[in-house]
Amino acid sequence: MAGLNVSIAFFFLVVGGCQALRWLSKRFLSPGAYGYLARELAGSLQLCTSGLELRMLMEIGPWGGGFGPDVALTLLFLLFAVHGASFDGASANPTVSLQEFLLLESNLAATAAKLLAQGGGMGMGWAATKLYWSWELTHFHLIQNLIASECSSSIHTALHHAAFVEGTSSFLFHLVLLKLRQSHPMYRVPALAATVTFLTYTAGPFTGAFFNPALATVATFHCSGSSFWDYVQVYWLGPLAGMLAALLLYQGNIPRLFQKNLLYSQKSKYKIPKARVAAHTEGDETQWKRKREKSNSEPCA
Template sequence: MAGLNVSVAFFFLVVGVCEALRRISKRLLSPGAYGCLARELAGSLQLCTSCLELRMLVEIGPWGGGFGPDVVLTLFFFLFAIHGASFDGASANPTVSLQEFLLRESNLAATAAKLLAQGAGTGVGWAVTKLYWSWELTPFHLIQNLIASECSSSIRTSPCHAAFVEGTCSFLFHLVLYKLHQSHPMYRVPALAAAVTFLTYTACPKTASPFFEPPLMNPSVPQSSGRRGFWDYVQVYWLGPFAGMLAALLLHRGNIPRLFQKNLLYSRKSKYKVPKARAAARAGGDELRRQRKGEKSSAEPRA
């Protein structure tokens, strides 16, 4: 369990460094620059490094450390809950940023800045994690460095099936986001962490399930010896989650506000229904008032 303790210490170190980065940048930068750049970069860095280390434990832990997936899933739940509580409103997810743009909650410049910051944070996360693995502090990291040269694909099924799995997970993930949007953080954070943990456990055997952070999967790694190529990775880890987000948006809103205003799925109805008898009585009362007003005006003496 010594190797697991080192990984846990790494998780706490990453969260602490990213929290310090958020606080420092919040003091030095304007609110707009902090919200679009620093906050998203720190969130993506924190999420990327944690998930890469967890994925290493998932692949090596059962036979290299003697612990089952329950340990990793428990770590994943608590880590995602910590991320949700410490992100300070950052999404650290390109599909969520694009969703905000389609909902007219963010303009084009802010969305582009968020996507660039998320990409930069993920790139830094990859570099930091690989450097950390190169130190070989535990047997897990030694094994990881030995098998890294094989570049085994994370897609363990056909690209179409894998894209469907990622799209379905993204669809359910965004529906949960919509449902919990107005909830108190005390309830929203653990509920979202539980949903993401369940979806990850369900889809991980097929696609490694990075639907909550597509840049985690590097599409440029395996391209030879019959392994998955660039376009397979784009189809599975980018188009799949994006299609799932669009489907969830259409189901939730019935339209895409950025593209068109007409509701395609739902007809607008009055929020309050008036019983027919009450509506008839109200119409009769209005007619009686009009008659009385007409009689009063006709009874007034002419000048």
């Protein structure tokens, strides 16, 4: 278990370093530069480095370390809970940033800046993790370095099925995210961590369960066994289609493209209780009767 302890220490180091980067950026950068660039870069760096280390444990741990998938899934839940609590509003996921753009919560320039920062953070995270693995601090890293040049594709099923799996995972993730985005972090963070853990457990054997185009690009696009276009279909188009389907189902429309609700009828925001309507009707009738009696009682000229 010594190798597992080293990985856990690495997770703490990554979260602490990225938290320090967020603190320094917030102090010395403008709110716009921090929110659109530094925050997303730090979140993507944190997600990529910890995600790659955890994926290595999930692949090598069962036969190289003697621990089962329950250990890796527990670490996954705890890591995503920490990510949700420490990201400070960053998504570190291109489909989430595009969703915010389609919801009119972010303009085109801000969205482009977020996407660039996410790509840069993922690239930095990949380079930092490769450097860390090259030190071979544990036998896990030694094995990882031996098999790194011969890595195979994470797509272990038919191409159309793999795209469907990634799209469905993205659909469920974004549906939960939309439902909980206004909730208190105390409830939102563990719910999203549990969702990611469940999706990884169910979809992992088929595609690796990335449902994050940036993370999938740095983690698996360089591996042999599938073409670049295969990877694009599964890890870019699949999650994008899942996000659009979740947004359309939840909102009934896509605000950036059109305002008309395509799925749900427009209902009045304010409802008048039936008792109040009945009382109002009875009052009108009583008032009308009094006026009629008064007009009948007046003497004729």
